[in-house]
Amino acid sequence: MMWKEQWKWLAGLAGVFALCYWMPVGTARFDHAVLEALELTKWYAREHVLLCLIPALFIAGAIGVFVSQGAVMRYLGPKAKKVTAYAAASVSGSILAVCSCTILPLFAGIYKRGAGLGPAAAFLYSGPAINIMAIVLTARILGLELGIARAAGAIAMSIAIGVCMHWLFRKEELAKAAAADEPESDDGRPLWQNVLYFGSMAAILVFANWGKPEGSDSVWAAIWNIKWYLTSASALLLGVMLVRYFGMPLWQVVITAIPVAFLALLLPAYPLPAFTAGFLGIGFFTSTSKKPELRNWFETSWDFTKKILPLLLFGVLIAGLLLGRVGQEGLIPSEYVEWAVGGNSLAANFFASFAGAFMYFATLTEVPILEGLIGAGMGKGPALALLLAGPALSLPSMLVINQVIGFRKTAAFVGLVVVFSTVAGYLYGSF
Numbered sequence: 001m002m003w004k005e006q007w008k009w010l011a012g013l014a015g016v017f018a019l020c021y022w023m024p025v026g027t028a029r030f031d032h033a034v035l036e037a038l039e040l041t042k043w044y045a046r047e048h049v050l051l052c053l054i055p056a057l058f059i060a061g062a063i064g065v066f067v068s069q070g071a072v073m074r075y076l077g078p079k080a081k082k083v084t085a086y087a088a089a090s091v092s093g094s095i096l097a098v099c100s101c102t103i104l105p106l107f108a109g110i111y112k113r114g115a116g117l118g119p120a121a122a123f124l125y126s127g128p129a130i131n132i133m134a135i136v137l138t139a140r141i142l143g144l145e146l147g148i149a150r151a152a153g154a155i156a157m158s159i160a161i162g163v164c165m166h167w168l169f170r171k172e173e174l175a176k177a178a179a180a181d182e183p184e185s186d187d188g189r190p191l192w193q194n195v196l197y198f199g200s201m202a203a204i205l206v207f208a209n210w211g212k213p214e215g216s217d218s219v220w221a222a223i224w225n226i227k228w229y230l231t232s233a234s235a236l237l238l239g240v241m242l243v244r245y246f247g248m249p250l251w252q253v254v255i256t257a258i259p260v261a262f263l264a265l266l267l268p269a270y271p272l273p274a275f276t277a278g279f280l281g282i283g284f285f286t287s288t289s290k291k292p293e294l295r296n297w298f299e300t301s302w303d304f305t306k307k308i309l310p311l312l313l314f315g316v317l318i319a320g321l322l323l324g325r326v327g328q329e330g331l332i333p334s335e336y337v338e339w340a341v342g343g344n345s346l347a348a349n350f351f352a353s354f355a356g357a358f359m360y361f362a363t364l365t366e367v368p369i370l371e372g373l374i375g376a377g378m379g380k381g382p383a384l385a386l387l388l389a390g391p392a393l394s395l396p397s398m399l400v401i402n403q404v405i406g407f408r409k410t411a412a413f414v415g416l417v418v419v420f421s422t423v424a425g426y427l428y429g430s431f
Contacts, residue, residue, distance in 0.1 A: 033321050033330040040320030040360070041313060050272060052102040053309065054279050055205040060105035061301025062201065065293060066194060067113060076115035076123075078177035089119040090126040090158045099361065100397040101312050102205075103127035105304050108404045117173055117405070118166030121413055124401070126158040129392040136220070137213065137367050138387065146380065150387050153424045157388060161416045168412050193245050200241065203234035208275060228271050232264075235278060242282075247291045256281030308400050315396025319360045341373065344381040344429030346422065352382035353421035356390030357414060358398075366390050381429020389421035 024030040074080060075088050107124045115123075130151070139147020166173055207230040213220040223230070239257065242248040256278060263274035286298040324330035340351040361369070370383050393414060402410040 029329075029331065029333075032328075033324065036324040036328050036330050037317050037320035039328075040325050041317045043325070044316045044360075045313070048099070048101065049309070050276055050279075051208050052099065052205070053105070053312070055201065055208070056102045056105045057301045057304050057308070058279070058282070058297075059198065059201045059205065060109035060304045061297050061299075062198065063106070063109035063113060064300040065296045066197065072110060072113040072115055076110060076119040078116035078173045080116065080119070082118075085116060085119040086122050086159050086162055089115075089122040089162065090130065090155065092123060100128045100392055100394045101360075101400075104308055104312075104397055104400045104404075108304060108308070108400075111404060114176075116166065116176070117169055117409065118162040120162075121165040122158045122162030124413070125161050125392050125417065126154070129154040129388065130158060131391065134367065134391065138370075141367055141371060142374070142383070146384060146387075149384050149424075149428050153384065153388050153421075153428075154392075157417070157420045157424070160420060161413070164416050165409070165413060169409060193241070196237070197241050197245070200234045200238040204231055204238070207231040207234060228264075231275075235260075242294075246294060248285065248289065248294060252281075252285040256285065307403060311399040311403065312396045315394070315399045316360060319358065319395045323359050337373070341378045341382040341386075344379045344426065346426055348379060348382045349385045349422045349425040349429070350418070352378075352385040352425065353389040353418045356386040356388075356421070357393040357418050358395045359390055360394040360396060361390045379429055381425040381427075383425075384428045385421045385425025388424055389417050393417055 076085050103124060106127070107120060110123065111117075111120045135147055135151045135154075138150050207223075207227045210220075210224050210227040212224050239253045243250050243253055259277045259281070260274045263277055264271065267273055283298060283301075286294045287302075289295045289298075320330060322330045322332055324334075337351075337355060340355075341348050366387060370378070370387065373386075374380075374383055398410060398414060401413065405413075
């Protein structure tokens with residue numbers, strides 16, 4: 001037996017055995033933490049997989065098929081103008097207003113098509129962090145000062161993280177740029193058609209997940225009241241374009257629309273069945289299409305699904321086990337967190353950033369969580385640090401990012417988010 005080759009297996013098996021042997025089954029905290037893990041996973045499956053993740057996976061598949069490598073390289077590639085690349089990455093990420101998990105398929109899509117690591121990292125951070133609705137809600141509930149600090153800090157960090165990622169792995173980026181001298185040419189489809197196509201899918205993603213704001217007299221509330229009409233209009237536009245520009249037979253779009261309309265009329269208070277029926281119909285007809293582009297669209301989306309969804313669900317399960325849900329506890333007692341983030345020391349800011357990076361925040365949920373923590377004594381600096389690190393990262397997202405760019409780049413990205421959030425929180429709390 002060559003133990004030099006087998007020691008990793010032995011250590012792994014011994015660790016799993018020890019975990020199972022000393023598992024504190026029967027204790028109140030452990031049993032409650034297991035229940036919280038299952039509850040959080042159930043909530044994530046109900047609230048985010050169908051409405052957030054599935055549309056994002058379809059968009060990621062479309063990026064891989066309908067967006068030419070030449071277009072990606074021109075605007076986001078390692079040879080693109082830096083100002084253009086980082087501006088495009090931060091703006092395109094921020095308009096989506098999604099959580100740290102929903103941005104992952106889109107990040108994987110542009111990275112696989114040749115986007116430079118720096119712009120791709122800026123896009124990855126900006127999507128969840130520069131969320132206009134969340135920033136407005138922060139200013140309204142936690143104070144204008146903290147809302148402005150969050151907005152300025154997130155914009156600056158998206159660019160700084162992207163630049164640092166490019167610099168840290170500049171040798172690989174130079175090699176990537178050298179290998180990308182002759183990207184494939186753009187297809188014959190006009191740019192405006194692709195813009196409308198992706199715009200319609202992005203609108204479906206954004207409006208279907210539009211959160212209900214506090215109060216009823218704001219623009220955000222008005223949009224929330226008609227969110228499903230806006231989602232339906234976006235889906236109708238997508239159907240028209242699939243027929244006219246991508247060659248999908250009209251009868252397939254009509255057959256898809258019939259059960260959607262029926263379920264929407266039958267269950268007006270429960271839009272999820274109609275929403276699901278629409279994606280099932282599109283998925284079925286694209287997977288069996290005679291048009292290579294449409295069939296490749298589904299196959300690419302399905303490939304992303306197989307790689308991303310299992311890791312996300314596993315990550316949510318572990319996050320729930322350790323930290324629980326909002327208002328509930330996992331294995332780590334909440335009083336430990338509240339005690340550690342008081343004041344404005346570097347340690348308190350670092351702990352807030354580090355804990356926020358591993359927690360899972362659904363879109364907009366970070367604000368009520370912070371409201372409770374501030375009421376329990378959390379300092380203003382650590383509050384900003386958590387706002388900058390928490391929405392942009394989570395344990396589930398880390399697992400997927402590792403699959404896309406590897407351990408070293410993932411560790412660097414996570415480290416940069418934690419460090420920059422710590423510094424920003426400390427400076428804000430000091431001045």
